[in-house]
Amino acid sequence: MRFNVISLMPEMVETALQFGVVGGAFKKGLCELSLINPRDFAEDNHKTVDDRPFGGGDGMLMMAEPLQKSLDSLTPSGPTYFLSPQGRRFDDSMAREWSQDDEITLICGRYGGVDQRFLSHNKITEVSIGDFVLSGGELAAAVIIDSVTRQIPGVLGHAASAVDDSFKGGLLEIPHFTRPQLWNDLGVPPLLLCGDHRKIHEFKQNMGVLVTLQKRPDLLTARSQDWAALIQYVSKLSEDNLVPLGLQKGEILLQLKEREDNG
C-alpha cells in the first residue's frame, strides 16, 4: 500500500511513522510513503505558498496553485482526502476500509487552512481525527496512516492481534494481565488461569460486552445481544473474576437487567 502525503512539514509525518510495528512495515516494504512538499512547486524566489484571506481575518491560507501542482505531480490512483476538523470523523471501520486500497493521498493543511477552490475543483473529501483543532494536518495524517497500516496483513507480528483490538465486532478489548500473578495484593481473574480454552474464550467474549457497557455504552446500541444469557452467566460468576476488570457484580447485573427490559 502506498501513502502519498502533501505537506509543508513532511518531516513531521515521516518521523512519526518510523517507530514500532508501523515503522517496521515501512522498512519491510509492506507499505510505502511518498512525501510531496507544495513549497517545491512555489513559483517565486521566496517559495511563497500562503497568502492573506480575502475579506480579512487572522492568519494566512495555503494557496491553491502549489497544492494543485503537488497533486498533479502524483496522478494518484486511489482516493484523496484533505485533513480537516470539519470533515467526517475518522474511525476504526474507516481504517479497515481504507486498508483495502492500494494507494491513498492525504493533504495536510497549515495556517488557517487552504483555498477552498482547490478542494472544490478536485472534489476532495475532508476527514477529521476529532472535534478539536490542530495546528496542521501532519499529526492527523500520521494518526490515520498508523491505524490503517495496522490493518494491512503481515504488519502486526501476531496474526490475531488486530482481530482482538478494540472496536472489532463493535466491542472494546478487555483489560489484560501479565506476570506476576499477584501484584500489590491485586490478583487476576481466576478463569484466565484455568487452562480450559473454551471457558477462557467464553469469559473474554462476555467480559468484552460488560467492559463496553461500562466504558462506551453507545457502542452497544446497534448490537443484538442475548442479555438474558449474559445475566445468567454473570450471576454464576464469582466476584473475583469481575473485580480485576473494574466491574462490580451487583451494579453490572442491574445494568444488564435494564438493557434486557429495554429490549
Ligand SMILES: C[S@@+](CC[C@H](N)C(=O)[O-])C[C@H]1O[C@@H](n2cnc3c(N)ncnc32)[C@H](O)[C@@H]1O
Ligand atoms: C489551524 S487548522 C485550521 C482550522 C480551520 N481554520 C478551521 O477552523 O476549520 C490547520 C490545519 O490543521 C489540520 N487540522 C486541524 N484540526 C484537525 C483535525 N481535527 N483533524 C484533521 N486535521 C486537522 C487541517 O489540515 C487544517 O487545515
